[in-house]
Amino acid sequence: MLVTWKYRPRDTFVQRLDPRARLIFLACMILAVFQFWDIRFLLPFFVISLTLYFLARIEWHDVRRAWIFILLFVTFIVGLNALLSGRGGPLEVLQDVSSRVIFQARILTVPLVGWTWTVRITVVKAVFAATQLVRILTMAILAIPIPYTFDPSRYGVAFRQLGLPDKAAYTMDLAFRFVPTLGRDFGITLDAQRARGYEVDRLKGGIISRLRRLAPLVVPVTMLAIVGGEDVVDAMDLRAFGTRPRTWTVRLEYDTKDRLFIAFGVLLVVVSVALNILGYGDFWVPSALLAGG
Template structure:
């Protein structure tokens, strides 16, 4: 049986908007913020994103695991991908940069030289990257916790997607919590048989072999569950003709206002970035050493 995210009615401001309007706003927000690397513009999007996040009235405790994953991705992307290697800033930073520190190493025995050069521009770019990722995360991480799961399929169908695509998106949103539930059930079952995951030791290959009693049943159960859902849909001739949906929502005045704001945000972002060439990488002059 498929399960859903931990949604509950909170009577929040976000819940008063039509789910289709919320999704359109989220997608247009993603497009708009992707046009900028200027911290000043990103700060505006950052404030807007967390104001939208706060309107859902979802506590940090409920989304803590999601933010832990986002923090790990940020660490890998910014600290390793930008600060250490500088790969994420390629083609965005100016050619002339100002170093904060330069370290030279020589690999023992081989004599290979290694030079690490950290610049002010790279650190400022890391700040811009963090603002962008956190803003996008705040917009999308709140969706499964603040949207009624019964409206997933209808929402995507109402946005113009085919029935098959809409229902596939519905199932995709339910897959992650279902997988977590299956993993928890499998872990409890294996512990009842004497399996102790806390004692998984040894090298990488040994650890992979020892966690097979968890990975194999969860993977096989996911495949079997997917086949069951597919067979059930085929038996009901799903996708041959347009389907009807049990749930239904209507656009209200507040949704129209949100769509107008979304359209203005997109047009303004495109004009500012393509016509006036605003939004490129910018760094305050007082941070640049004389």
């Protein structure tokens, strides 16, 4: 059986919004943020995301784990990658050789062939890493509250009324609930294997050996997901799912605040695209930092 995220009904501005308005606004924000590499242009979006996050009034202990995961992911994968390699952004960061070097060290020299790997952090890369963190966090802060503030019984109908066909809309409904179900099965499996003396924090050896040691967790969880999927298909077949166009009893209706919220999102996209076309928002490094060398 699929379980749901830890949703609670709350009388907040965010939860009073039509789920479709929130999804459309999320899409608008992502599109708008993608227009800029200039941290000065990104900061207003960051503030909007943060404001909406606090308006959602989610209890900290509900989202603590999600935050830890996101912060670790953003810092170590996105931040470090940006800082060390400069990849994933504008070309001028990748090709930067002229700006001031903050830190440089030879990390590794391969014997015999003599190849070396040198870490060279420049002002440009440091600013780029900060910009990249603000971009990703802007989107993450907007996305984190969704599972906790989005009524699970509205998943399917929201996507249907956004124009997806019946099957695709219901698939989205099931997919949304698949993640916490996987989490539950993972928790039970971890307990069952720990009871057999398995300690996940004691993984030793090389990558292959470590991956093999993860099999006691990965194999049962995968098999449960497959078998669970078959159960869902049988249960849906037995109640005539997909045999004809279906009725969606729950109907979502936009009200004024939803329309205004969507309009605000669309406005952000229009303005952002226009600024981009006019040449604003390219990668920016404070001249004081560049001149400092």
